[in-house]
Amino acid sequence: MNRTDKQSEWDWQITNNTRWWQLDLREVWTYRNLLARLVRRDFLLSYQQTLLGPVWTLLQPLLTVFTYVLVFSKLVGISTGTVPPVLFYLTGTILWGLFNDVFTGTSTTFTTNADLFSKVYFPRLVMPFAFVSAQLMRLLVQLALLAAFLIFYSFRTDVTIHLNAWAFALPGILIVVALLGLAGGLIFSVITAKYRDLMNVVPILMRIMMYVTPVIYPMDIIPVKVRWILAINPMTPMFELFRYGLLGEGTFTSAQLVYSLVCTVACLLVGLFLFNKQKDALMDIL
């Protein structure tokens, strides 16, 4: 039979190679309903057989902040400037929590979904995207908590909250931090799929990252000599900007912001293309 007959208009075609640049985001878009369902699934599951359910979304940062205030503010005595320690640590914890959860959660995309991936095709990127979306939903609840605290402190006379125009950058900051986490998670999802033991590296890496990001200390208590370590971290300006916009205290330059954005775009592209290139090859070893 003539195998190259006039059947030119095929709807789809499967070949042996996955091209680096064949990032079909339009296809991901057609699966947006699935993405929404997965977000919903995450939310529903947080209710199942729990005592407090979604309340943990609020309790987690609150308890963390409580510990930080106790340890770093009361015991160690790190100065948070004119900002009340509770607000200082709450902003840091919420923003860091976003990065940490997105990175850690998406870094196991292949290993946690191996069963599903080996049984049905859908754009694999839906999974990490759904995870990021679910985390952003959680974040909205946490931001409400932060707003409540801000309002509470603004009524106190001994504290002045310098809310300013930079607060409008807030959605941008959150997206940049989430995308940085996603970029790292995508890269690590490929690595952990191939070498499972490297999953142990993720928590350690997260801890190191946290200490080189101004989460539990303000930028200006760091000696100038070692500030470059924080400066090369693209997260640093985001944290400083976040605090500056909401609390009026933080140091950053516009060059740092540009650097941070460029880094985010670059990391995200690397993550997306690496994920996209490896997703099919990884199916053979999952």
Next chain:
Amino acid sequence: MTKLAIQVDNISKLYQLGTIGTGSFKRDLHRWWSTSVRNQDDPFGLNSTVENESQASHIWALRKVNLDVVEGDVWGIVGGNGSGKSTLLKVISRIIRPTHGTVRGRGRLSSMLEVGTGFHQDLSGRENIYLSGYVLGMKRHEIRRRFDEIVEFSGIGQFVDTPVKRYSSGMYVRLAFAVAAHLDSDILIVDEVLAVGDAEFQKKCLAKMQEFTRTEGRTILFVSHNMQAVSQLCKHILWLKKGQVVASGPIQSILNQYSNQSQTNQLSQVWQTPEEAPGNHWIRLKSVELVPQKETENALVDVRTPLTLKFNFWVCQDELRLLMGFQLMNQTGECVFDIMTPFTDCKRGLVEATCEIPGNFLNDGSYSISLIAYRNSWEDYFDYQNCLSFDVEDFRGDGMNFTGKWWGSVRPKFPLTLMHKPENQPLSLSL
């Protein structure tokens, strides 16, 4: 001109064997160094020097498979374990990439490679219908439109808002199949999903599958071990063996050939001299064979076929009081029956034993036979386990539309009759 729905063009799939993980990083580095930096051949690739198959580090799960599927055709994909059936379905479903070759297709494709794809134990039936539907590629309006139908087909009724982990396994399977059965895709890929569920539900599934093809003209690729299902459903068969196509085409030409081949029978064993034969100082086996009394040469051993077991042995003592027997085991290792002779006085020389197993007695399945011999009133014994093995195929005859597995260890045809009994009083009750 008939339009093709799927064209499988020269597909090959290579798998790496052995442990992936420990040592693979070193190998990855080595490979990267050779292929990318020094521009050499892959040291672990296809052209590596390892020729011996048992030492090879790779295996071809599929090799140069071609298949043209015309729109509306139903293809059965058959073959033994490890023949590459599932790999082929996964390649066509886009789950894994082929090593070589191209698959082209037209229309939306959905695959059911397991029961309950995308299901989550903790979520309700309702949530899972949506989740699974979306995972399988359904659109929102399709699920909405079909939702009631799905619930009705699965028969879960009021449990639709109960978490599926509280379902019985039967309910779970029914719901999972129901979602997949209501996919509105042009091409459907099914992998032995019918092997689950009770007989009644299997029948329902099969009917649904037939409805798919007959009334809606969809293309189906169907993998199954259930020959009855394949022959009822499919018009074409692709037969794979060790990743290669043995035959493909219309069902009539292939089904018999396949069934003959796939029977992994060892129907006889013969030893030329007592020295090499199994046995001991008082008995040696010469031959053991099972002779099916088939009507034609190519006919299969099915439930109707009478079988004759014959075995010859050398008695190596001048005088021997001997009891011979054999056991017939089914595939789970259970003994179906155990038959033996009474103790008999034998002289040195050759002895033959025969036993006839009538037709219409054994159920379909795989069986093996073990021999045993006792001497001098249970003083000593010799046994030879699993010396023969054979398959009995199913046969239902005309007018028997039931397709589930026939129950029972044996399937005798004892006469069972119905007859009218004249009664003095006419039946006044009308039901």
